[in-house]
Amino acid sequence: MTENLGTKYRFATVTTTYITLTLTSVLGVFFYMSQTLNVLYLLLFFVLCFLICFLFIQSRLEKLIYRKIKDIYDEVSLLEATSFSKKQISTDMETLTKEIGRFAENKKLEIETLKIRENYRKEFIGNVSHELKTPLFTVQGYILTLLDGAMKDKKVRKKYLKRAEKGVERLIYIVKDLDMITKLEVGGLSLNKTDFDIVKLIKNVFDLLEMKASKKHIVLTFDKEYASQVLVYGDEERLQQVLTNLIVNAIKYGKKDGTIEVSVEHLIKNKVIVRVTDNGEGIEKEHIPRLFERFYRVDKSGSRKEGGSGLGLAIVKHIVEAHNEKIYVESQFGIGSEFSFTLEKAK
Structure with a gap:
């Protein structure tokens, strides 16, 4: 003083x-x-x-x-x-210089942050536009073809209407995911928490995705035999969506004849950690910090050959955080990835 x-x-x-x-x-x-x-x-x-x-x-x-x-x-x-x-x-001029320097540094950081946010905003708008216009143009193309005369041919009409229907389903899928993530971000989606067996839930997800995995000859398996229940406390429906999104993602980018392994480990007295591990493509380090952003894709090609809304991992992150839990990712490019999240044990 x-x-x-x-x-x-x-x-x-x-x-x-x-x-x-x-x-x-x-x-x-x-x-x-x-x-x-x-x-x-x-x-x-x-x-x-x-x-x-x-x-x-x-x-x-x-x-x-x-x-x-x-x-x-x-x-x-x-x-x-x-x-x-x-x-x-x-x-005192020395003190003044320090104060003005500190002020300038703070403003520089603010400007850099705003620039980063602006880049994210532009990228997000571009991604939304791309995700929506692809199915829209597809549906429009089939409908215009039918109106131009293809409607008279019953086989062509049926085939094109089915393809248009798939485009509409994709639009609905994207809109539903956008609606859900908006509710999650503003806290408007309530959770119905109960005690349930996480091992049984994982088995149900395996059954749902077995056919999808078999197309790439990917095996869905546990790390070991779980003889007894592992009871956790959370929203079973939302956590099923978390597991489904993570496993679907692993199937999409997994190698043919690969394996996806799920494990449930006891962390501390009142926590378990669920791990989803694959031996697929892996993710380069520069992409990992942005994996959970909306519409962010590691594959920057415009083909979007793997489909999806581009919101899967963002939804996963928000659901896990809505449970006041954490989600983690570890990956080595060319070797595979592991996504894991914590859950509270049933009391």
């Missing part, structure tokens, strides 16, 4: 000392030459001169610096004038 005060008033103190000594010396010489020298009066003059000069110089400096810095802030429009107080003023 003493050091701060000394720094704040250093300039005024030193300047006042020089002025007071100079004036006192001149007055002393005058008294001496007039043979009326009085040491007591000289000391009194020194004290009064010092106090008056110090107060005057300090107040004028604070007003000058405050006005100049406020003008700078107003000109760059980076700080509202109302947020700038006279209490923040220091007459």
Whole structure:
């Protein structure tokens, strides 16, 4: 505190000392030459001169610096004038330089953050546009073909209507996922938490996805035989969606004749961790931090050959976080990936 005060008033103190000594010396010489020298009066003059000069110089400096810095802030429009107080003023130039440097650094970070968010926003809009226009154009193409005369051929009509139906289903799928993730982000989706057997739920997901996995000759398996139940507390329906999305993702990017292994491990007294491991393509390190963003795809090609809404992992993250749990990902490119999330044990 003493050091701060000394720094704040250093300039005024030193300047006042020089002025007071100079004036006192001149007055002393005058008294001496007039043979009326009085040491007591000289000391009194020194004290009064010092106090008056110090107060005057300090107040004028604070007003000058405050006005100049406020003008700078107003000109760059980076700080509202109302947020700038006279209490923040220091007459020490080193302190002022540090304060302005800190201010500039903070603003630089804010600008960089805004630029990153703007890039994400542009990329997100582009991805949404791409995901929606592909099925829309597909449906439009088939309908226009039918209107141009293909409707008269029953076989062509049936085939094109079925393809148009698939395009509409994909649109509905994307819109439903968008609606769900919006509700999750704003906290508008309530969870129906109960006690249930996570091993049984995983088996159900295996049964649902067995045919999809068999098309790529991928085996869905547990890491070991679970003889007894593993009871957890959560929303069974939403957690089924989490497991389904993770396993579907592993199937999409898994290698032919590969394996997807799911394990349930006890972490601490009241937690378990569920791991979904595959020996597929793997993910490069630069993509991992953005995996859970909406519509973010590791494969930047426009083909979208694997389909999906591009929202699967984003939904997974939001559902897990809605349970106040954590999700993790580890991956080595060319070797495989592991997605894992924690759950609370049943009480």
